[in-house]
Amino acid sequence: MKKLLSIVILFSILILVGFHKPPPQSYKNFSIQPLSEGIWAVIQNDKGGHAICNAGIVDLGDKILVFDAFINPDAAAELKQAAEKLTHRTVSYVVNSHYHDDHIRGNQVFMPGASIISTEWTKKEIQKSEPEEQDWARQNNAGQLQKAKQQLQAAKGKERDEALMWFGYFEAISQSLLKLKTFLPDITFNDSLWIHGSKRDALLVECKNGHTGSDAVMILPKEGIVFMGDLLFNERHPYLGDGDPDSWKKHLGKFYKDSSLKQFVPGHGPVADKEQLYVIIQYINDLQRMATEAKQNGIADSVFIKREVPALYKDWWYGRFYSGNLSFVYSKALK
């Protein structure tokens, strides 16, 4: 009886503790995944959210750093709020991993107050491409959003999940066009840059000609955590057409061989371990091999780009990048 009573008391305590535990904070545009004390992966909500890429929050001790700033300022404001809530400090540094709009358009919400860091090449490319990209969006995005809405309404089953992500993408652009202000990086580097904090250091490494002409990767050496930007996609087709597949593979190979590195935050998709780097190397290898064989057999580009997705990658999202990827590696094959 005594035993039963103590069990009842124990359960009552557990229930009470459970009731009083604050529910985990939920965000509209992303979820937060702690990777180590003071280091968080910010994973985009791809069910219609407006972030469109992953990000990171790092407590350097005396300074707070955010890695990548999303496509939409309102989503970035939510990221800023999350960083402040987690660390009780304001954000001092925002890193732009590369110039693509989904990683930089939230810069403005961290200003004034933060420094924006990128490679020198990336800064020049943002300066050049953003006015053109924003003009294009002003003219075409409404039509793209309408199309995405129709595709979402027609989609069924698994297709619907990805259609919702694309709808969120075009909606995030539409919703932001009137308020966009371009803030360029004010700290730039070539090759590498150490950022020293009172609690930990972060190393930014430039990878030339990978996913773009220049991509910055952030390494937290003490913890073996790497924020890869778009050099890594997880369970999604990478976008090859703006970089160099051969040197992309070399960059991934270098990180793969480094035994001190354990956890990898991709630009898109869930947090990965080292094997995912190898999977992307393999993906590029497979497409390159297919392109070389097609060219040797006299198969035209227009026929080649209709090739089925190999079984290994069939369930990946961003299938719309696949034929462009085929065409890109075909143009480079046997040269």
Ligand SMILES: [Zn+2]
């Ligand atoms: Zn990108």
